[in-house]
Structure formats: C-alpha cells, structure tokens
Amino acid sequence: MTNVKIVEVGARDGLQNEKTPLSVDDKLALITGLMAANLVYIEVGSCVSPKWVPQMAGSTKVFSKLPKQSKTQLSLLTPNLRGLQDALAVGCKDVAVFTAATDSFTQHNINCTIDESLARFADIIALAKDHDVRVRGYVSCMVDCPYEGAVSPSQVAHVARRLYDLGCDEISLGETIGTATPNRVKLAWQACLDELDKHVLAGHFHNTYGMAIANVYASLEQGIRIFDSSVSGLGGCPYAKGASGNVATEDLHYLLTGMGFQTGIDIDQLMKVSQMISKKLNRDNGSLFTKARLAQCTSA
Amino acid sequence: MTNVKIVEVGARDGLQNEKTPLSVDDKLALITGLMAANLVYIEVGSCVSPKWVPQMAGSTKVFSKLPKQSKTQLSLLTPNLRGLQDALAVGCKDVAVFTAATDSFTQHNINCTIDESLARFADIIALAKDHDVRVRGYVSCMVDCPYEGAVSPSQVAHVARRLYDLGCDEISLGETIGTATPNRVKLAWQACLDELDKHVLAGHFHNTYGMAIANVYASLEQGIRIFDSSVSGLGGCPYAKGASGNVATEDLHYLLTGMGFQTGIDIDQLMKVSQMISKKLNRDNGSLFTKARLAQCTSA
Numbered sequence: 001m002t003n004v005k006i007v008e009v010g011a012r013d014g015l016q017n018e019k020t021p022l023s024v025d026d027k028l029a030l031i032t033g034l035m036a037a038n039l040v041y042i043e044v045g046s047c048v049s050p051k052w053v054p055q056m057a058g059s060t061k062v063f064s065k066l067p068k069q070s071k072t073q074l075s076l077l078t079p080n081l082r083g084l085q086d087a088l089a090v091g092c093k094d095v096a097v098f099t100a101a102t103d104s105f106t107q108h109n110i111n112c113t114i115d116e117s118l119a120r121f122a123d124i125i126a127l128a129k130d131h132d133v134r135v136r137g138y139v140s141c142m143v144d145c146p147y148e149g150a151v152s153p154s155q156v157a158h159v160a161r162r163l164y165d166l167g168c169d170e171i172s173l174g175e176t177i178g179t180a181t182p183n184r185v186k187l188a189w190q191a192c193l194d195e196l197d198k199h200v201l202a203g204h205f206h207n208t209y210g211m212a213i214a215n216v217y218a219s220l221e222q223g224i225r226i227f228d229s230s231v232s233g234l235g236g237c238p239y240a241k242g243a244s245g246n247v248a249t250e251d252l253h254y255l256l257t258g259m260g261f262q263t264g265i266d267i268d269q270l271m272k273v274s275q276m277i278s279k280k281l282n283r284d285n286g287s288l289f290t291k292a293r294l295a296q297c298t299s300a
Numbered sequence: 301m302t303n304v305k306i307v308e309v310g311a312r313d314g315l316q317n318e319k320t321p322l323s324v325d326d327k328l329a330l331i332t333g334l335m336a337a338n339l340v341y342i343e344v345g346s347c348v349s350p351k352w353v354p355q356m357a358g359s360t361k362v363f364s365k366l367p368k369q370s371k372t373q374l375s376l377l378t379p380n381l382r383g384l385q386d387a388l389a390v391g392c393k394d395v396a397v398f399t400a401a402t403d404s405f406t407q408h409n410i411n412c413t414i415d416e417s418l419a420r421f422a423d424i425i426a427l428a429k430d431h432d433v434r435v436r437g438y439v440s441c442m443v444d445c446p447y448e449g450a451v452s453p454s455q456v457a458h459v460a461r462r463l464y465d466l467g468c469d470e471i472s473l474g475e476t477i478g479t480a481t482p483n484r485v486k487l488a489w490q491a492c493l494d495e496l497d498k499h500v501l502a503g504h505f506h507n508t509y510g511m512a513i514a515n516v517y518a519s520l521e522q523g524i525r526i527f528d529s530s531v532s533g534l535g536g537c538p539y540a541k542g543a544s545g546n547v548a549t550e551d552l553h554y555l556l557t558g559m560g561f562q563t564g565i566d567i568d569q570l571m572k573v574s575q576m577i578s579k580k581l582n583r584d585n586g587s588l589f590t591k592a593r594l595a596q597c598t599s600a
Contacts, residue, residue, distance in 0.1 A: 178592070181558030182517050210551040210588030211558075214514040217482050242595035244588050251510040258481030258511075284584070288510030288544050292478070295542035 004261045005041060005226040006252060007172070007202060008034055010277070011062075012043040012077055014234025014245055016055045020281050024058045028065055033273035034231060035072055037266045039249070043075050043096070047083030064090040075136065079110065084124050088131055095128055096172075097121050098138035099163070101156045104147035105140055105176075118162055125167040134170075137163035138204070142173035142188050143180035146239045150184075153191035161195040170200050172228055175215060177239050178208025182218030189222040202226035205247045207286070208237045212247035213255055220259065227252055232274040233286020248287035250274060304561045305341060305526040306552065307472070307502065308334055310577070311362075312343040312377055314534025314545055316355045320581050324358045328365055331374075333573035334531060335366075337566045339549070341373050343396070347383030364390040375436065379410065384424050388431055395428055396472075397421050398438035399463070401456045404447035405440055405476075418462055425467040434470075437463035438504070442473035442488050443480035446539045450484075453491035461495040470500050472528055475515060477539050478508025482518030489522040502526035505547045507586070508537045512547035513555055520559065527552060532574040533586025548587035550574060 011031050015022060022030070027045070034042055044066065045059025063076060068091075075094035078084040087095050099117040100106045106114050121137070128135050141148075142156050160171045173192065175185065185203075192201055203219040203226070205212040216227055229252045235245025250270055253263050271290045278285040285291055311331050315322060322330070327345070334342055344366065345359025356377075363376060368391075375394035378384040387395050399417040400406045406414050421437070428435050441448075442456050460471045473492065475485065485503075492501055503519040503526070505512040516527055529552045535545025550570055553563050571590045578585040585591055 181555055183559045207588060208592045209554055210513055210548070211555065213510055214517045214555065217514045217517065237592070237595075240592045240595040243592040248510070254509055255481055255511065255514065259483045288507065292508045292537070292540045292543040295537075295540040 002225070002261060004256050004263060005202075006039065006249065006263055006265070007041040007043065007226065007228045008039045008231065008249060009043045009204070009228045009246060010034070010230035010232070010234040010249070012045050012056070013228070014230035016046065016053050017235035017238060017245060018055060018281050018283070021055045021057065022280065024061050024065070026280060027058070027062045030273065030277055031062065031066055033269070033276065035067070035069070037270035037273060038264050039270075040071060040264065041073050041075070043077065046077035046079070047086045048077070048079055060086050060090045063087075063092060078124060080120060081123055081127065084127055088133070093132070094134045094136070096136040096138060097124055097168070098140065099159065100140035100145070101151045101159050102141050102145040102148045105145050108147065109140070114159060118166060121163070121166055129167060135168050136170045136172060137166075137168035138172050138174055139163065140174045140176045142175050143184050144177055146177050153188045156188050157191035157195045160192050160201070164196055164200060170202055170226065171196065172202035172204045172226075174204040175206055177237060178206035178211065178244070180215060181211055182214045185215045185218050186222055189219060189224060193222065198223045198225065202228060204228040206235075206237060207233060207244040207247050208240055210244070213251055216247060216252060216255060231270060232278050232290065234277065234281075244286055248289065250287040250289040254289045302525070302561060304556050304563060305502075306339065306549065306563055306565070307341040307343065307526065307528045308339045308531065308549060309343045309504070309528045309546060310334070310530035310532070310534040310549070312345050312356070313528070314530035316346065316353050317535035317538060317545060318355060318581055318583070321355045321357065322580065324361050324365070326580060327358070327362045330573065330577055331362065331366055333569070333576065335369070335372055337570035337573060338564050339570075340371060340564065342375070344374050344376055346377035346379070347386045348377070348379055360386050360390045363387075363392060378424060380420060381423055381427065384427055388433070392433070394434045394436070396436040396438060397424055397468070398440065399459065400440035400445070401451045401459050402441050402445040402448045405445050408447065409440070414459060418466060421463070421466055429467060435468050436470045436472060437466075437468035438472050438474055439463065440474045440476045442475050443484050444477055446477050453488045456488050457491035457495045460492050460501070464496055464500060470502055470526065471496065472502035472504045472526075474504040475506055477537060478506035478511065478544070480515060481511055482514045485515045485518050486522055489519060489524060493522065498523045498525065502528060504528040506535075506537060507533060507544040507547050508540055510544070513551055516547060516552060516555060531570060532578050532590065534577065534581075544586055548574075548589065550587040550589040554589045
C-alpha cells in the first residue's frame with residue numbers, strides 16, 4: 001500500500017468555471033467540509049482581480065477565516081506579485097503560478113508569451129522563497145491546446161523543466177480541454193520523466209470527453225503519484241460550455257483505493273460535501289461514484 | 301491501424317434497464333439510426349416473455365421489420381429453446397445466451413445454477429448450429445457479483461471456457477455492476493487468456509462508478525479487441541437504480557480512435573441517434589463525448 005497525494009482544486013479550478021458565484025460563507029462551508037473529509041491539500045481560491053474572475057472574489061477573506069491546522073495545506077493561486085503579496089498578508093504558506101505549454105494559450109489566458117510568464121514567475125518565486133512559501137507551477141495544455149491542437153511532449157517537458165529550475169516545488173500538468181486519450185498522456189509523461197523526478201510531477205485531468213479516469217490510470221502506470229481533482233467534478237470547460245469539469249475527487253478516490261492505494265479520505269463525509277455543493281450550484285452531481293452510491297441507498 | 305469490433309447493445313441491454321418501454325416503431329427508428337451510423341454488430345432485442353422483461357416486447361417483430369443488409373449482423377438474445385425458435389422463425393442468424401460466473405447470480409437472474417444454465421445451452425447451441433446460426437455467450441460478474449462480492453478470475457475463465465467448449469463462437473464477459481477497477485479487470489483477462497484466444501473474447505463494461513473507459517483501456521492493453529457498448533450510455537444498473545448504464549458507444553469510439561484504432565463509425569450520425577433516443581427516453585445523455593461536442597456547437 002502506497003499513498004497517492006490528492007490536491008483538491010474544486011474551490012478554485014472548479015468554482016471559477018461554474019456560472020454561479022458563491023459567497024464567502026458558502027466557500028467556507030465547502031472548504032471546511034473538505035477538511036472534515038480529511039483532504040490535506042486544498043486550493044482555496046485565486047488572488048486575481050474579481051473584474052477578471054468574479055467567482056474568485058473574496059479568496060483571501062475565505063483563506064483568513066479558515067481554521068488553520070498543521071495537517072492541512074491551504075493554498076492560493078497567485079498570478080502576479082500583487083497576488084502573492086495578498087496571499088502573504090493572510091499568512092498563506094503555499095501558492096501556485098500558472099503558464100501553459102503553448103504561446104497561443106498563454107496569450108489568450110494571461111496575455112503574454114510563455115517566456116514573459118516565466119519572467120514574471122522569477123520575481124514571484126524569489127519573494128515566495130524569502131518567506132518560506134512553497135510554490136506550485138501549473139502547465140496548461142499538456143496534450144492538446146484549444147488554439148494549436150496537439151502539443152509536442154518535448155515542449156511540455158521543456159516548460160515543466162523551466163518551472164522547476166525557477167524554483168517550483170511541484171509541477172502540475174493540466175490536460176486542460178479533456179481531449180487526450182491515455183496513450184497520448186503517456187507520451188507527455190515519458191518526456192517529462194526524462195527531465196524531472198516523478199515526485200515533483202502532478203496530473204490534472206479534465207473529464208470533458210469522459211477520459212479522465214483512464215488518463216489517471218495511465219499516469220499511475222507511468223509512476224505519477226500526485227493528482228488534482230474537484231469534489232463532485234466541479235467546473236467545466238471554457239471551450240465547451242456545459243461540458244464536464246475536473247475529474248471528480250470521489251471517482252479518483254474509488255479508482256485509487258480499488259488499486260490498493262491509500263488516500264486518507266473519509267468518503268462518506270466527502271459525498272455529503274459533494275451533494276451539498278451540487279445543490280448549492282444547482283447542478284447535476286459530476287461524480288458517478290457518488291451518484292451510484294446514493295442510488296443504492298435509495299433503492300434497497 | 302487495426303480494427304476493433306464494437307457490439308452495439310443499446311437496443312437490448314440498454315433498453316431493458318430503462319424505465320420507459322419503447323414501441324416497435326421507436327425501436328425501429330433507433331436501430332435503423334444505428335445502422336446508418338455504420339454500426340455493424342447490433343443486438344436488436346431479447347426473445348423473452350414480456351411478462352419478465354416488458355421493455356423487450358416485440359423484439360422479433362422489430363427484427364423482422366429491419367432492412368437486412370449483408371454488412372450488418374443483427375442478433376437476438378435467446379435464453380431458451382422457445383426463444384431460439386422464435387429467432388429462427390424471423391430468419392435471425394446470430395443469437396446470444398447468457399449465464400454468470402457465480403451461482404448466486406444465475407439463481408437470482410435466470411433461476412438456475414451455472415451448471416443448469418450450461419445444460420440448457422447445449423440444446424440451444426445444437427439447434428442453432430443445425431441452422432448455421434452463430435452463438436455468442438455472455439458471462440455476467442467478470443469481477444464482482446452483487447451477491448457474492450469478488451469473483452475469482454479462475455472461476456470466470458472456467459465458465460468462459462465451458463461456453464466455448466459448448467460451441468459459442470464469442471464470449472462476452474460482463475462487468476455487470478460497474479465496480480471493477482482496471483487492475484482487477486486485467487487479472488480476469490489474464491485468467492481467460494490462459495484458456496482462450498483473445499479473438500473470441502469481448503469486454504462488456506458498465507459505467508456505474510465511472511470506471512468503464514479505464515477498464516476498456518486496460519483490456520486493450522491485454523489485447524482484447526471486441527467491446528460491447530450502448531449509444532448514449534443507455535441502461536442502468538438494477539442494483540443501483542438511477543446509476544449510469546453501459547459504456548457509451550460514442551465515448552468508446554473516441555477512446556479507440558484517439559489510440560489509433562478504427563471503428564468504422566459515422567460519429568456525427570451516431571450523435572444524432574444518441575440525442576434522439578435520450579430525448580425519447582427523457583433522460584440525460586450518458587455520453588460525455590456527445591455532451592461536450594454539442595456544448596462546443598452551441599457555445600462558439
């Protein structure tokens with residue numbers, strides 16, 4: 001039995017792709033619920049202007065109101081120095097920056113080239129290190145880009161390597177538009193594993209086309225042991241509105257425990273959170289695991 | 301590029317687990333739509349008393365009204381001699397019988413032991429062979445049984461082998477309750493591949509817990525090249541009412557073509573059938589592929 005690290009990104013990547021913005025109190029209920037389910041790594045929100053991402057308004061307020069406990073790592077996304085300063089001001093010790101494997105994607109998403117994004121990160125990471133803050137780097141488009149199509153594995157590995165060399169402690173590769181099949185995910189990992197140790201690499205899979213669990217499985221076969229997920233499969237795909245979001249944390253937990261890995265998650269508590277947030281957002285629960293379990297309970 | 305054979309079971313395994321029974325005309329519209337999407341192997345229905353399975357009423361009528369074309373194999377499920385005679389009477393050249401890997405399941409499902417079910421099949425298969433009719437054998441519970449829990453791979457392989465020895469041309473192993481993870485599916489295949497050639501084995505996966513595509517992927521890695529699926533992920537799980545059904549044909553097609561296999565399917569036509577049948581049954585479309593593609597079309 002070995003452990004797999006799950007990074008719960010529902011409160012950030014999930015919510016920022018949901019139509020309905022949540023209040024600070026609703027976000028607190030979501031995240032304290034996730035903590036009660038024994039999730040250890042939780043992304044709380046994003047230090048970005050609410051003009052750009054209204055769903056992320058109040059993220060530092062949410063962070064400051066959350067109970068701090070030594071077993072839990074609460075993180076904030078910090079796209080720029082101002083964002084990092086806001087995160088530092090509320091005592092955040094884990095932050096994340098994000099770029100992509102193609103210039104077209106960074107231009108559309110953060111209005112700069114990959115090189116320019118990395119130049120910004122140098123300052124952010126330096127300040128973070130001064131404050132003993134851990135930095136995670138996201139790379140979008142690990143297999144496909146919505147603007148350029150297929151992305152070469154070597155390009156993905158190159159950007160991941162540069163983030164590592166800049167001082168990122170962990171690099172999360174995002175299968176952003178959910179179009180990848182497991183064979184192509186494996187090629188991306190092979191290139192990255194030539195450059196970096198598997199322990200600094202995380203897989204972030206979207207379930208847009210229903211491939212996410214298979215892509216996680218293929219990643220496990222390659223030795224990857226860190227995965228991002230969202231309770232209830234929160235979120236969506238800005239390139240296919242109405243489509244599924246991140247791989248659901250419950251489904252990921254089911255795959256992992258079925259394969260003999262340990263996650264530490266209290267799955268009954270997590271299903272409660274899953275149902276609560278789905279109702280709050282007035283959306284269908286995106287976890288097939290949770291739906292099947294609830295169906296069993298009502299059909300005996 | 302190699303081909304994978306897809307057996308479309310939506311009109312049988314799908315519909316028999318849907319609440320809403322369809323008329324003969326609705327079934328004809330479904331199946332001719334599937335034929336127009338270039339599906340070659342289509343299960344039309346089941347020759348079983350409508351007292352037992354009301355959704356399958358009129359199956360031979362549907363069969364007799366369908367256009368016959370040399371490129372398409374239309375099959376009927378024939379649980380007993382009477383059923384086979386009904387199938388022969390409408391000129392059916394492909395039939396299927398079904399048993400399971402556990403006695404508890406066959407007792408609940410077909411009211412006999414595994415041995416008793418195989419004894420019945422001997423007569424059915426003999427009569428079928430007299431008429432040059434091809435016989436497929438289903439084995440439920442390839443990994444888990446709803447009554448007995450985990451099923452030993454050797455027991456699954458043993459039943460599959462016996463069906464083959466009785467004269468079945470193809471054996472479809474059913475992951476009936478959708479609880480298996482890919483590692484356990486692999487163990488079942490390993491045992492079966494010790495007994496039988498991969499070309500006579502088919503995988504039939506339910507998506508109850510969201511594992512179906514990963515289980516197909518693991519099966520492909522083991523060399524399996526025949527899979528059952530239902531357009532729009534029709535069906536459900538009698539052991540978890542409201543849960544997802546068979547792996548969706550569209551999602552299976554997406555996985556396969558992404559991996560370089562050919563299916564021959566006209567995916568645009570298949571999506572039309574998928575939307576049509578989901579509306580008719582007043583259910584959410586169970587194919588994430590179709591949902592994502594339709595979302596793209598409406599969000600540009």
